[in-house]
Amino acid sequence: MANRPVTIKDIAEKLSISVSTVSRALKNNPEISLQTREAVQKLAKELNYRPNPLAVALKTQKSNTIGVVVPQIVSSFYASVVKGIEQVADEHGYQVFVSSSNEKLEKEKKNVDGFLNMRMDGIILSLSRATNTYDHIHKIKDMGVPIVLFDRTSKELDVSKVVADDAAAAHAAVTHLLEGGAKRVAFLTGPEYMLFGRNRMRGYKLALSDKNIDLDETLISRCDFTVDSAKQATMDLLSRSNRPDAFFAINDELAIGAIMAAKELGFKIPEEVAVVGFSNSRRSRYMEPSISTMDQNPKEVGREAANLLFEQMEDKPDSDKVKEAVVHADLIVRASSEK
Amino acid sequence: MANRPVTIKDIAEKLSISVSTVSRALKNNPEISLQTREAVQKLAKELNYRPNPLAVALKTQKSNTIGVVVPQIVSSFYASVVKGIEQVADEHGYQVFVSSSNEKLEKEKKNVDGFLNMRMDGIILSLSRATNTYDHIHKIKDMGVPIVLFDRTSKELDVSKVVADDAAAAHAAVTHLLEGGAKRVAFLTGPEYMLFGRNRMRGYKLALSDKNIDLDETLISRCDFTVDSAKQATMDLLSRSNRPDAFFAINDELAIGAIMAAKELGFKIPEEVAVVGFSNSRRSRYMEPSISTMDQNPKEVGREAANLLFEQMEDKPDSDKVKEAVVHADLIVRASSEK
Numbered sequence: 198m199a200n201r202p203v204t205i206k207d208i209a210e211k212l213s214i215s216v217s218t219v220s221r222a223l224k225n226n227p228e229i230s231l232q233t234r235e236a237v238q239k240l241a242k243e244l245n246y247r248p249n250p251l252a253v254a255l256k257t258q259k260s261n262t263i264g265v266v267v268p269q270i271v272s273s274f275y276a277s278v279v280k281g282i283e284q285v286a287d288e289h290g291y292q293v294f295v296s297s298s299n300e301k302l303e304k305e306k307k308n309v310d311g312f313l314n315m316r317m318d319g320i321i322l323s324l325s326r327a328t329n330t331y332d333h334i335h336k337i338k339d340m341g342v343p344i345v346l347f348d349r350t351s352k353e354l355d356v357s358k359v360v361a362d363d364a365a366a367a368h369a370a371v372t373h374l375l376e377g378g379a380k381r382v383a384f385l386t387g388p389e390y391m392l393f394g395r396n397r398m399r400g401y402k403l404a405l406s407d408k409n410i411d412l413d414e415t416l417i418s419r420c421d422f423t424v425d426s427a428k429q430a431t432m433d434l435l436s437r438s439n440r441p442d443a444f445f446a447i448n449d450e451l452a453i454g455a456i457m458a459a460k461e462l463g464f465k466i467p468e469e470v471a472v473v474g475f476s477n478s479r480r481s482r483y484m485e486p487s488i489s490t491m492d493q494n495p496k497e498v499g500r501e502a503a504n505l506l507f508e509q510m511e512d513k514p515d516s517d518k519v520k521e522a523v524v525h526a527d528l529i530v531r532a533s534s535e536k
Numbered sequence: 537m538a539n540r541p542v543t544i545k546d547i548a549e550k551l552s553i554s555v556s557t558v559s560r561a562l563k564n565n566p567e568i569s570l571q572t573r574e575a576v577q578k579l580a581k582e583l584n585y586r587p588n589p590l591a592v593a594l595k596t597q598k599s600n601t602i603g604v605v606v607p608q609i610v611s612s613f614y615a616s617v618v619k620g621i622e623q624v625a626d627e628h629g630y631q632v633f634v635s636s637s638n639e640k641l642e643k644e645k646k647n648v649d650g651f652l653n654m655r656m657d658g659i660i661l662s663l664s665r666a667t668n669t670y671d672h673i674h675k676i677k678d679m680g681v682p683i684v685l686f687d688r689t690s691k692e693l694d695v696s697k698v699v700a701d702d703a704a705a706a707h708a709a710v711t712h713l714l715e716g717g718a719k720r721v722a723f724l725t726g727p728e729y730m731l732f733g734r735n736r737m738r739g740y741k742l743a744l745s746d747k748n749i750d751l752d753e754t755l756i757s758r759c760d761f762t763v764d765s766a767k768q769a770t771m772d773l774l775s776r777s778n779r780p781d782a783f784f785a786i787n788d789e790l791a792i793g794a795i796m797a798a799k800e801l802g803f804k805i806p807e808e809v810a811v812v813g814f815s816n817s818r819r820s821r822y823m824e825p826s827i828s829t830m831d832q833n834p835k836e837v838g839r840e841a842a843n844l845l846f847e848q849m850e851d852k853p854d855s856d857k858v859k860e861a862v863v864h865a866d867l868i869v870r871a872s873s874e875k
Contacts, residue, residue: 260654271612479819484823
């Protein structure tokens with residue numbers, strides 16, 4: 198299978214002319230006789246010759262491509278972000294290539310190196326859960342390659358970002374539960390170190406205090422990100438004498454776990470236990486009851502990230518300024534909380 | 537933002553030495569004095585110099601990368617296939633880059649060109665719904681770049697493939713419904729031109745004839761691939777006097793539509809109406825009732841495709857032979873059909 202690509206040299210040898218003649222003939226240079234030009238072009242076509250694009254890129258330093266690094270490839274959120282990026286890239290005639298860090302720092306670094314090696318014109322990236330050093334991000338900047346971060350970003354990084362207003366989103370979700378009559382809203386969240394978790398916690402607390410409800414720390418339960426852990430946490434919370442009457446879950450997986458537990462214990466949803474999730478996964482719509490959730494508008498996140506990137510790539514005025522775009526989440530009320 | 541990458545020339549100018557001296561110093565060539573070597577290497581580090589990887593690739597003609605073209609990026613099936621490809625690629629120290637054709641032939645061609653331009657060492661591809669010409673696939677072969685097709689393939693193409701045995705899978709699904717007591721199994725399928733639809737139709741018919749049940753063409757309903765169209769079709773079928781007592785849906789979306797309709801009409805699932813879907817989407821598990829389905833083992837599809845590709849890339853014996861790997865689907869019985 199190792200038949201290598203046809204080169205100018207191959208054509209030159211076959212026609213017994215010089216490499217530079219072939220090169221100029223391919224460019225239709227009038228210094229070369231029409232006859233030779235035609236012969237070269239005909240053979241090039243027959244042999245399926247294509248100018249070595251690496252060589253072309255070496256000269257032009259432009260590839261009309263964008264590299265996207267996502268933490269996970271199996272995720273409707275990231276897939277929708279990529280879709281948004283593709284829409285904008287299509288409009289500009291750019292191609293999008295995606296690689297996944299699989300939540301590993303080492304792989305994220307490799308992805309970045311790969312994209313830099315391929316001379317992508319710009320890079321859009323969401324940090325993996327494991328990323329705690331940023332040399333690879335600094336390298337992108339130092340090489341003058343436009344970069345935009347989205348979703349999982351870091352305050353330490355002085356680059357343009359598209360972020361969610363997680364505190365505002367959590368505030369909206371919890372306020373909706375309180376205004377539906379809930380008095381004791383439990384919060385199913387993840388490990389403490391995650392930035393978006395901390396921000397949603399802020400929104401949760403603020404929504405309570407806005408309604409003059411005292412915070413009850415025992416209603417906050419830290420789960421890993423599985424349905425089962427949320428189910429177990431909900432079982433525990435609902436078995437207490439002073440049980441919660443609503444659950445705000447940091448994602449739809451945890452909301453599914455909460456609903457499964459509430460149903461198993463015989464509670465009516467939403468009358469006795471209301472639930473709101475986060476991220477509008479497709480299955481949240483088809484669960485029974487269907488799950489209220491926060492739609493993070495992932496396509497819009499992708500479109501914003503691509504727009505910020507093209508501003509840099511096209512050297513728009515102000516494009517050297519670091520910008521931060523906020524994409525807001527929308528509350529979608531469904532059966533799990535609609536009273 | 538347009539500060540271009542540092543080149544050997546920049547280093548040479550700054551140190552007032554020749555380009556070839558810098559080049560050799562960077563390679564630690566002993567012909568260059570230790571002092572100069574150290575000075576060059578120190579400055580290269582300071583300036584963040586990296587050998588132009590395009591130039592490196594030009595020489596080595598190897599990029600340690602695989603390009604994957606999927607019809608859709610927002611799809612848990614394709615995402616899981618990519619995950620399987622990544623697993624094998626990781627083992628070989630290769631990186632995986634993904635692009636999406638978005639079900640368009642033009643975009644698929646561009647994706648292929650992009651990957652060829654970037655000198656991917658191999659390409660794994662699933663054809664878009666719109667693909668009806670194959671010049672771009674022939675080009676990959678003609679250039680000697682290893683290629684493997686998966687899932688959506690074409691008989692016209694003489695390249696290695698990973699395919700599902702759709703007829704066997706449909707046969708298993710329908711047999712399961714019949715053995716659960718169903719007498720009249722409806723088939724919710726898609727447009728006639730799709731190969732996998734034709735194969736599943738074959739399995740459906742064979743399962744009936746194996747149980748000596750006459751085919752009733754009126755139980756076959758062609759939907760587009762939306763929940764709503766399946767819901768409507770099911771409404772129609774269940775409103776007949778001689779209604780079906782089971783539904784085999786060509787994918788989980790259509791199974792969801794069938795279940796919604798059956799529930800709305802007050803039928804008990806699975807007692808009065810049993811349902812089996814196809815593809816084991818995540819939401820099939822969390823629907824109520826949970827949906828029996830065929831798991832296509834997408835990660836295994838990806839792993840098989842990558843294995844076939846590496847056989848070619850590593851010039852294994854027989855690697856020039858066109859191979860076809862079949863990945864079987866497994867029946868997952870859940871509440872929608874468990875009697």
